[in-house]
Amino acid sequence: MMSDFFANLSLGFSVALSAAGLGWCFIGVALGTFVGVLPGIGALAAIALLLPLTFGLEPTYALIMLAGIYYGSNYGGGIASILLNLPGTPTSAVTCIDGYPMARNGRAGVALFTTATASFFGSAIGMIIMAIFSPMLAAAALRFSAPEYFSLMVLGLVAAAMLGSGSPFRALAMIFFGLILGLVGRDLTSGLLRFTYGVDELYEGLPLVAIALGIFGLPEIIRNAGHLQRSRIRSKDITFASMIPTRDEVKRAVPAAIRGTGLGAFFGALPGTGGLLASFMSYALEKKVSKHPERFGKGAIEGVAGPEAANNSAVQTAFIPTLTLGIPGDVIMAIMMGAMIIHGIQPGAQVLTSHPDLFWGLTASFLVGNLMLLILNIPLIGMWVRILSIPYSVLYPFIIAFICIGVYSVNGSVVDLGVLLFFGLLGCVMQYLKFEPAPLVLGLILGPMLEQNLRRGLQLYRGDYTEFLTRPISATFLLISLFIIVWSFWGAMKTRRMRRQMRAAEEQAAE
Amino acid sequence: MTKWKMNLSRRMAMGLMGATMLTGSLAAPAFAQDDFPSETITFVCAFPAGSGADVLVRYLAEAVSETSGATVIVENKAGAAGNIAAEFTARADPDGYTVYVHAGSSTAMNYHLWNNPPIDPRTDLRGVAAINRQPFYILVPADSPHQTIEDLNAFLLEAGEDATYSTTATSGRVLGAAYVQALGVNPVEVQYATGPDALVDLMSGAVDFGVADPVFAMVHAEDGTMRVLATGAGERMGIAPDIPTLVESGLDVAQIGWWAAWVPAETPDDVVMKLNEMFQAALEDEETTAFLNSMGGDVWVASPEEVDAMMVESVDEAEELVEIADLPKN
Helix, strand or coil, X not given: CHHXXXXXXXXXXXXXXXXXXXXHHHHHHHHHXXXXXXXXXXXXXXXXXXXXXXXXXXXXXXXXXXXXXXXXXXXXXXXXXXXXXXCCCHHHHXXXXXXXXXXXXXXXXXXXXHHHHHHHHHHHHXXXXXXXXXXXXXXXXXXXXXXXXHHHHHHHHHHHHHCCCCCHHHHXXXXXXXXXXXXXXXXXCCCCEECCCCCHHHCCCCCHHXXXXXXXXXXXXXXXXXXXXXXXXXXXXXXXXXXXXXXXXXXXXXXXXXXXXXXXXXXXXXXXXXXXXXXXXHHHHHHXXXXXXXXXXXXCCHHHHHHHHHHHHHHHHCHHHHHHHCCCCCHHHHHHHHHHHHCCCCCXXXXXXXXXXXXXXXXXXXXXXXXXXXXXXXXXXXXXXXXXXXXXXXXXHHHHHHHHHHHHHHHCXXXXXXXXXXXXXXXXXXXXXXXXXXXHHHHHHHHHHHHHHHHHHHHHCCCCCHHHHHCHHHHHHHHHHHHHHHHHHHHXXXXXXXXXXXXXXXXXXXX | CCCCCCCHHHHHHHHHHHHXXXXXXXXXXXCCHHHCCCCXXXXXECCCCCCHXXXXXXHHHHHHXXXXXXXEEEEECCCHHHHHHHHHHHCCCCCCCEEEEEEHHHHHHHHHXXXXXXXXXXXXEEEEEXXXXXXXXXXXXXXXCXXXXXXXXXXXXXXXXXXXXXXXXXXXXXXXXXXXXXXXXXXXXXXXCCHHHHHXXXXXXXXXXXXXXXXXXXXHHHCCCEEEEEECCCCCCCCCCCCCECHHHCCCXXXXXXXXXXXXXXXXXXXXXXXXXXXXXXXXXXXXXXXHXXXXXXXXXXXXXXXXXXXXXXXXXXXXXXXXXXXXXX
């Protein structure tokens, strides 16, 4: 078992450290950092845009590069958050809370250094967890039939709704909306078309890339374009010397990063939650365990180190369900899964045995890529800071044009551009009404799988619903889902009661 | 290294070509047809880049381009089970530069699956050349008690409605339906989107047998996880002479998927003949044969007239098959 593990890892490193492996990894992480730094265009847009360009590549290198964009963007996202208070990626929104105040206190260098090192730590541990647990999960996955997949997806959707950063009711509404959108297209069981209204292009369902880019990309650009603020950061302000933290800062940052990594590894592996939730949870945890919670929001280094470690470790472990079960944890993973399918590799338990070079090469490339990012982000930080001075009036039209090209290139269909436009506008409305897009897209991705597995389970077991409750793995997932629901309602009730008590106390004090 | 494992730069170039194919076809100037092909030929693929079908179309594009010297690119017009690509080709300029490469059997089936089929493949398309014939297969996991198709038949007759089987793709549903109907049994059909989706349920015995596409069947017969009991084709396949047909066990089931190439109906004869020669030259190549065999089928060389005749036959057959499998019309 142990010798297998090292043999696998050495196979992985032989792929990741080959000239092509290193090259594509570097291109991926550099591009990832670039798009991460730029507000408005995230890893999702970049991956969707570059997907067609990877068709001619060996699948392993294509995935190494696309994955590099994903985790690279998390490093880059921290830079814009700290220097401009503009989160380059949704996951780095938390980094703004304490990172930007740190920059205003003249500790920008330290904040950037913390982001890079905490991210590296989180990623490295996440990668090790992935290397250890994936084969175990893949072995278990061979016992997964339709009921297990169905219950796991229920768990993912419940977790996304209940544990998200916003209101659980809004999230639930968005998930159901996503599930309904997932009905569009051909029903696998009967072969009938549903809700396509004569549009043959919708035969395979609504185009995921167009929706994701529309609902995540366009509103972000439109919103940022609304307040065109020119950055006043000069790259020479961020010197190497300014990045060295004090001993006290190190002492506070290290345990935060360790806790963040643990949280991130757990939530990353859970389908439906991912890095965003992990970083919010880590921030809340740091605030709770701190002896000085009042410093949070004013430049507490724990508030940068914890969430950054959390979201990077989540990014790595998010590959576990994608690669071993074929269930994408978030939108980016769904696109990565699409990339695998396009390259003729069906994600699932067989990947480890049928394409060990791909799985272990990808895993090893995470470590290599994160080391590259450490170098890109500490000695070369000045270069990225300069990118922030590109005027948005130049940048945004380009990004929108690239989004349109990217969407069109997937299917060569004009209908997809219509879908992009529609969901872009919808995204703006949703942003205004504070509905989050992530649960919607998750519902759309998991919906068809959820339905297929429910109906397939009923076909296999002659319409017997109890099969979903009596099969042990399936029952466990459903129990955890139930626990999450009860726990979050109990939590909501507790906060409401506390708020009421506080209000009563205030009123008493006022009298 | 076979041709299929092309060197990196070559594959990259293909990928980049794919990405820029739209601009490429627009930029080419129009020439007279006397020296066909003088422009870039576009193979239309009905499935997204990277799908099994796309792999086949891209391989042929590469092979035809290599043997004829013409520039051939692939354009993916995915959607509606091939209707979009078929209609795109039927409405293209009939100059031979837009060639639809797809399964004729599915194109024929589609004509009966839509209430208002966008094209009639018998009159709106003109056959250029055939490519291969590949059936779906009946298989069981390697540890199944059923050693032969007779074992499976006997089991199904006994189990009746308690038996289950997996199907993938429309061709799989149709073959499965025809098989169980010919046998006179009524097991429960469980649909899967792809072969690998069905793999776990086949291996665990959750379904008793599977109707699988040729690639899935060949791959898993070779790695020892599955045992192929019968071919859906009426005759034994050249690539797998040991696998019996269903006809041999007294069942009147003979279905074969066939791939071919088409151009718009109005395309002139000389252009069609030239294209036919280009395809034939590519199919004569040993590596092409080996590749098509690895996709689970036999190479099929045919004249444009034979392709047209096969389409007429397939459209007739498909009507009956759609009825047997009880497939709904959209």
